[in-house]
Amino acid sequence: MSGPPVKHSLTLRGHRTSVSLEDEFWAEFRAIARAEAKPIEALAAEIDAAREPGTGLASAMRVFVLRRLKARLDTAERDARETGPRG
Template identity: 65%
Template sequence: MPLRPEKHSLTLRGHRTSVSLEPEFWQAFRALAAAEGRGLNELAADIDAARGTERNLASAIRVRILAHLSQRAAE
């Protein structure tokens, strides 16, 4: 049975926000931040700034993780 999304707080440019992601995505998000030598808040702020208005932050994080994993698979 899949686990429910977990809500975590992040700070984006000085403002707190909550993001709900499945545990597997939190793990992948932490791994992505570590691979880029960045903190979760910094990476989330960059994703937030680039996401536009068509996608919520949780979806934008999932898409960024997918893009990263796809790029790694192609290498």
């Protein structure tokens, strides 16, 4: 079970902001940023710029992480179907 959200301060396009996410989301967000060779603040700024009006940054970041994980799972499942059962 996840603990309470953890607040981190970020600078997005020259402005300081705080984002509260659960540790699991922070860990996966950092892993995605590493995989894309981007600082977490740059990735957060991209998400911030693309989010819908009325959507909080923390919510947008959680959805971003969820979509990335889902895409990875979908790819793994498709690859498994294409290669067939192993054994």
